[in-house]
Amino acid sequence: MSDDKLDAIVVGAGVAGCTVALLLAQEGLEVALIERGPFPGSKNLSGGVLYGQVLHQIIPNFWKKAPVERVITNQAVTFLTETDSVSLDFKTPSFLQKPYNAVSVLRSKFDRWLGEQAEKAGAILIPGIKVERLIREENRIIGIAAGQEEMFADVVIAADGANSFLAQEAGLRQRIPEEHVAVGIKEVIALPQEVIENRFRLEGNEGSAFNIVGSATQGIAGGGFLYTNQESISIGLVIQLADLVQRQKKVSEIFDQFLNHPWIASLIKGGKVVEYGAHLVPEAGLKMIPRLFMDGMVVIGDAAGLTINNGFWVRGMDLAIGSAIAAAEAVVKAHQNRDFSAESLALYRQKLEESFVMADLRTYAHAPHFMQNARLYKRYPQVVSEVFRQIYQQDASPHQPLRQIVRDAVRSNNLSLLDLVKDFWNGGRAL
C-alpha cells in the first residue's frame, strides 16, 4: 500500500462492494477494493436467488458471462407440520424471458466474477487484507489501516457486510441488538443434473425456489429455503436470533430436524453434502438502518441493514446492488465538486430514497413484526394441513362441506375468529 491518496476505498468485495468499485472505476475514479478473503466471494454466503434486473442495468445480459446456476421459473411457498407439507407452487414460462426475473447463484463463484469485472473496469483489487480500523482527522474519515499499513482516500465506502464493524467503529451504527438479526445456516448438497431436473420437473436451465414456513424452525420465528443450482441444491434456515435465544434450542439440531422432515428428505435424497456455512441476515428492515453517511464515509449493502425477509423470499443482493448504484452517483458528484462532507454525501441517501431499495423497505416495513407472530409457524400450517387432509381423505364416512372443515380445523387449533381477522389484516398490511 502506498501513501498516495486514492479517490475512494471500498472495504468488502461482496456484491455491494464489487458493484460500487466497478461503477466508480468506470467513471474514471481511482478506487481500491479491499477484501479480507483471499478472493471476492470466499467469505460470502446467501440462499442464492438473485433478483438480477438491477444488475442487468449495469452489466447488460450479465447472465451470459456470469456464473449463474439456473433461471428461476418456479417459485413456491411450502407449509410444513411435523409430518405433512402443503405447497403453493407457481410456475411460469414468462420467467424465462430476458432479462430474467431471478437466477440462482453461488456466491463464491459469482462474487469472484463480479470482482473481476470491477478489476477490468480499472478498480484495484486488494484481497487477503483485513481492514482493522478507520483513520480519522477530527470527525472526518480519511482512510483505513491494516496492520502497520495505512491507506488514504477522499471517501471510504463500508461494504463490509451484516456485522459491519466499520459502521460501528465510525459511530454510524450501534452494537447490533439480537432482535435485528437472524442466523442463516446452509448446506450445499451435490446431486447429478438429471436427478435435479427430474425431481423438480425442470427443463434445461430452469430452476426452482421453495420458501418454507412452519415446522421447519420448530415454531421459532424464521423459515427455510431450498433452491436449485445446476448440480446442487442450496438448502438452509433463517432463524430470528432473539426468538432462538429465548427458546434456547440448539440451532444445529433444529437444522437436522428440518433436513429429516419427510418432505425435505425426499428432495435431497441421495445427495452428497459438499459445504456447510452460516451467515447473519439483517432483518429489522427500516428500523435498523443506521446513519448512512458522514464526512468522508458512506455505508452500503448489508452493512447498512438493507435486507428484506417476508417469508416468500429473502432479498439482499439486489438491494446491495441498488445501494451501490446510489452511493456511486453520490461519490461521483462529490468527486466532481471536490466536496466529501456529510452534506455532499447526503445525496446518497436521497438517491436511495428515490430508488426501489427504500420503496421496497417501506412496503415491507411491517413484515419483520408480522413474521414474529408465533401462530404463523405452528398453528396455521397445522390448519392448512388438516383442511387438505379432510378434503382428500376418503374413509367411507360422509364428507363435511369445506366451510365446516375449515371451521373445525381453526377451532381444533385453538385459533379464534379474532386472531384470524387480526392476522389477515396484519398480513395484508405487511406483505
Add this chain to the structure above:
Amino acid sequence: MNRLSVTERLALNKYELDDGHPHIIVNNEVCEAECKIRACLFVCPANVYSQQNGKIVADWAGCLECGTCTVACPPEALHWEYPRGGFGILYRYG
C-alpha cells in the same frame, strides 16, 4: 437417512488455519458474573463453544465467521474479530 454430525460437516469445508492466532477469546469472568443463558452453547451453527470443567472453551478453528455469537453474547465477554486477512473459512460455493 443418517445426517452428518456438525464435526463431519465442518470437515467438508475448506479452511486456511491460522495456527497460533485464535480469533476468539472467551473472558470467563464475564461468563460467570453476567451470563445465565449461555447462548454461545446453542446459537453457534458450528458448535464452536463447549463447557469444560465449568469454563467456556472456544474451538475457534471451525468457526464459520457468521458473527452470531458476538450478537447473542453480553458485551465484553468475547474478544471476537475476523481471522487475519486470507485466513479462516474459505467458501467454495457460498
